[in-house]
Amino acid sequence: GDSVTQMEGPVTLSEEAFLTINCTYTATGYPSLFWYVQYPGEGLQLLLKATKADDKGSNKGFEATYRKETTSFHLEKGSVQVSDSAVYFCALRLASAGNNRKLIWGLGTSLAVNP
Amino acid sequence: NAGVTQTPKFRVLKTGQSMTLLCAQDMNHEYMYWYRQDPGMGLRLIHYSVGEGTTAKGEVPDGYNVSRLKKQNFLLGLESAAPSQTSVYFCASSYKRQGDEQYFGPGTRLTVT
Numbered sequence: 001g002d003s004v005t006q007m008e009g010p011v012t013l014s015e016e017a018f019l020t021i022n023c024t025y026t027a028t029g030y031p032s033l034f035w036y037v038q039y040p041g042e043g044l045q046l047l048l049k050a051t052k053a054d055d056k057g058s059n060k061g062f063e064a065t066y067r068k069e070t071t072s073f074h075l076e077k078g079s080v081q082v083s084d085s086a087v088y089f090c091a092l093r094l095a096s097a098g099n100n101r102k103l104i105w106g107l108g109t110s111l112a113v114n115p
Numbered sequence: 116n117a118g119v120t121q122t123p124k125f126r127v128l129k130t131g132q133s134m135t136l137l138c139a140q141d142m143n144h145e146y147m148y149w150y151r152q153d154p155g156m157g158l159r160l161i162h163y164s165v166g167e168g169t170t171a172k173g174e175v176p177d178g179y180n181v182s183r184l185k186k187q188n189f190l191l192g193l194e195s196a197a198p199s200q201t202s203v204y205f206c207a208s209s210y211k212r213q214g215d216e217q218y219f220g221p222g223t224r225l226t227v228t
Contacts, residue, residue, distance in 0.1 A: 034216060043119075043205055043219035044158075089158070102148075102173070103217060107157035 002027045006090050006106035013080055013113050021075040021109045023064075023090035031092040033057075033066050033073040034103070038087045047075075047088070080113045087111070116141050121206050121220035128196045128227045136191040136223050138206030144218070145211045147189040148173075149181060151202040152222075158205070164189055165211070196227045 007022040025031065032051045036044040048057030053068035062077045073090060090106040119140045128134055138147065149161040160173030162181040170181045178200060180192045189208075193200060203224050207217040 036219075043221045044207075044217075045219065046216040049216060102160060102163065105158045107155070 002031075002092070002094060002104050004090050004092055004104055004106040006088075006109050009087075009108075009110040011109060011111045013111070015082055015113055015115050016079045017113075019075070019077040019080045019084075019111070021088055021090075021111070023073045023075065023106060025071050025073065025090075025092050025104075027071075027092055027094060027104075029095040030068075031094050033064070034091045034093070035062070035064055035073070035075050036089040036091060038089065038108070040086070044089060080111075082113045082115050085111055085113045118142065119206055119208055119218050119220035121204075121223050123223060124221065125224050126226070128193075128225065130197060130227060132196050133192070133194050134196065134225075135193075136204055136206075136225075138189045138191070138208075138220060139187055140189075140206075140208040140218070141187060142208065142218065143186070144208035145186075146209045146217075147183065148207040148209075148217065149179070149189065149191045150205045150207065151175065151200075152205060153202050161191065161204075196225075198227045201225060201227045 003026045034049045035047040037047045038044045048059040050057040050066035056065045064075045087108045087110045089108045091103045122137045148163040150158045159175045164170045164183040167186040182190045203222050206220040209217045
């Protein structure tokens, strides 16, 4: 069935380190792909998205490229800050008309950035 | 715009009590969702609605009921709370276009003792 797999956390980095959080998916057709971020004590908010193959989503220094050939949407940032400490969720939205636009979620990856 | 709001923010219930969580959105979104978030489980969809007057079951609907009498509101009810329903509950809404994001409320932390 359709699914999203994220690398397990927690991930602990020092400030200014390079970040990669892996996300791979299984889905039929051409889903839309999303990264959401959840800061401590808050709800989720969209970080970036891509709606077709080879699209690159970017926001706040984070980037992810929709790779159809590897069914991946890995999240990257060149230099993390303490304020990036949060839980990051990868999600997909199926393209077929019958799915009612539900999101399929990964389990989340916790990131802690130390000064 | 307030976006998506949820009330209450916190609640403690005893086993067997009932309560209703209210979600409201002011973005004229067609779709609304209720999720629960538990450690190590990610987000799980409880119920959702694709329009006023319609509701459907998600992954974990047992023990919950919902209603969408007005487009802007989506209510989640627990008729007889159980400790297994201790969780953080999030409401979300979205437009119906395929690439559109879901907007989340701040969450309700519910403890059932």
